[in-house]
Amino acid sequence: MKRLTKKIITFDEHLDKQYGKKGTKKREEFETNSVAFRLGEMLKDERKKANLTQEALAEKTGTKKTYISRIEAGKSDIQISTFYRLVEVGLSKKIIISIN
Numbered sequence: 001m002k003r004l005t006k007k008i009i010t011f012d013e014h015l016d017k018q019y020g021k022k023g024t025k026k027r028e029e030f031e032t033n034s035v036a037f038r039l040g041e042m043l044k045d046e047r048k049k050a051n052l053t054q055e056a057l058a059e060k061t062g063t064k065k066t067y068i069s070r071i072e073a074g075k076s077d078i079q080i081s082t083f084y085r086l087v088e089v090g091l092s093k094k095i096i097i098s099i100n
Contacts, residue, residue, distance in 0.1 A: 037074030039083060044072040050091050061090040 054068040
């Protein structure tokens, strides 16, 4: 019996194939959008754990509900200072940043 095998590739190889090598415009756009999506998901999860609506979080932090919605949908390139205010002031959580 002849076995069919597929070549196993790494996630980085997959991204190279889908979006191009690191440094290309398409790959950089993907990386930026990926970060925005992940930050939005983290914010949404923590907001829900705190039993806050988007509107309540916006009021606590001096922003607008539509802005919170855009961040949570990964549609906004958020600054660290804004993310800090939303998480530490609005949600009473700590942010720890590390560079590896």
